[in-house]
Amino acid sequence: MAGSDSKQTNNSNPAADHTSPYYLNPSDYTRQMHVNEALNDNNYLDWVQEMENFLFAKNKVGFIDGTLKKPEKTDPNHMAWLRCDAMIKGWLNTAMEKEIRTSVKYATSAQEMWSDLQDRFGKESAPRAYELKQLLSMTKQEGTSVSAYFTRLRELWDEITSVFPIPRCSCTGCSCEISKKMSDSRDKERLYEFLLGLDREYSTIRTQILAMKPIPTLLEAYRLVYEDEQQRAVTTGKQTSTDSAAFQAFMKQDGAAAAATQSQTGSKAYKKLNSDKIGHCDFCGKDGHNRDVCFKRVGYPEWWPGKGKPENGRAKAAHVETSSKVNEASQNELSPIPGLNNEQYKQFINMFTVNNSSNVSKPSYGKHGR
Incomplete structure (x- = not known):
């Protein structure tokens, strides 16, 4: 009976149900910052991804994409919807810079605010697309580790994907593989870009990867190059140890020879100094008197x-x-x-x-x- 009463109470009050989009945790408040950086003119793609992840975790995505409409005033969920919408607007305002916050402060709902930001910053920008492509073509390994080089490429690829999303087939029961082929084509293109930027010392492993049939995926090629780097580091470490030992032995021998030379030179200088002190006779040619x-x-x-x-x-x-x-x-x-x-x-x-x-x-x- 108690469980039945509790279920009935939750159905009559969705705001108390943890699974309901109307539920707000007691620790939630409007001035919370839920992204790494506040929204500015240059980081919308990263910002919107972080904010969408947070709202999805809070079960509040329906408030910004329009799927959860505002109930009528006579609806029992009307006040719960208003409270959640106000909370989301507070989160969005806190995650913006002051100039952008001022431009959307009169929005009547979180969906209106979200749509306004998407129209201003989320549209495809030809200058930004050109800049990303240029950065991608200029990105080379240049002596850094394979992991660091691949990470730089991955960041550019992810941003380019946000600017140029891959078209996907949405028809039901479609047997075509258009989306898969386009995805494979993009993966192969990234593979060539990754191999193209490697340093000259990886030319051997690069040739081996290109000669494979079928050609490996991007991640498989990365693992092969990474393993080659690790093997190269081990070999270089052994050679460095041998060179260091040889250098130390040479320095010991050279130091002993230098010490002997210094000793002989010091002896001659000492004799000359003493002869200067006690004098030299130019009549008999002897030292010790004048x-x-x-x-x-x-x-x-x-x-x-x-x-x-x-x-x-x-x-x-x-x-x-x-x-x-x-x-x-x-x-x-x-x-x-x-x-x-x-x-x-x-x-x-x-x-x-x-x-x-x-x-x-x-x-x-x-x-x-x-």
Whole structure:
């Protein structure tokens, strides 16, 4: 009895029946946005498709295509129809830009508003059709993935289909296949357009597809090209790994050679820097002292080992062990001459002074001298 009462109530009040076009969900309100983008001068085809899908899901298509007429005032569904129509007008207004909304705000019903938009934006436009065809002819893969390239083509094909819909046979029981043949012809045309825009590296798979009997469909050809792309990516990845390993090995060898060269160059630079610091004698040709203190030129001191053997003496003077220098530096005050301590330097100066004094000529007196 309860179920019968409920069914009777639904029949007397269609607005409470979820399957009725007069039903409105409690969460519905007029300022709801049900499309991705508001209607403007350039997106009517996408907009109308989204809006039709939404209204179909809401079971409200009859309000815009004229199949659900406005009931008379005496009809019990009159108020339910008015409420649904007002809700749909609110949805349409919210999904438009302000300029377009202003032009249809005085429409008396959702059907009138829908028809006005269709007359303004839905008619075939020769400039738009030409633009779509031009874009289609210019669309190439150009290094992008096969999937991205096919998606761009698919968007253009869908819009072209909206502008140039395929004629369909509507006769009852017709055995002709006009619609099917036209659909197959369009599919084959798209197949050629897809193959034409592929990059040069897919020339082999393109030739194979065109040589197939019967020729594959568009989706079958897409799968073949996509699989060829995946196989190419695997092969390229292996080659890249091999090239990377070879390059790293080359860089290691080249780095070792560069390090050896740098070491040799640094050693030469170090030697040159030290020779600049300690001086070079242009009299004997040795490093470690200069011309002014060259023993070969000014004479060897008494304490010099191997006195009278200039070559040996010069060699010893030019070569002083580092350990000796460290010991002398720690025990005695360093002298201006490398290799001599302060005491030895004083002896050298005294000897040098004495030798110079003895070489000075004494003044001669005449026979009238003192």
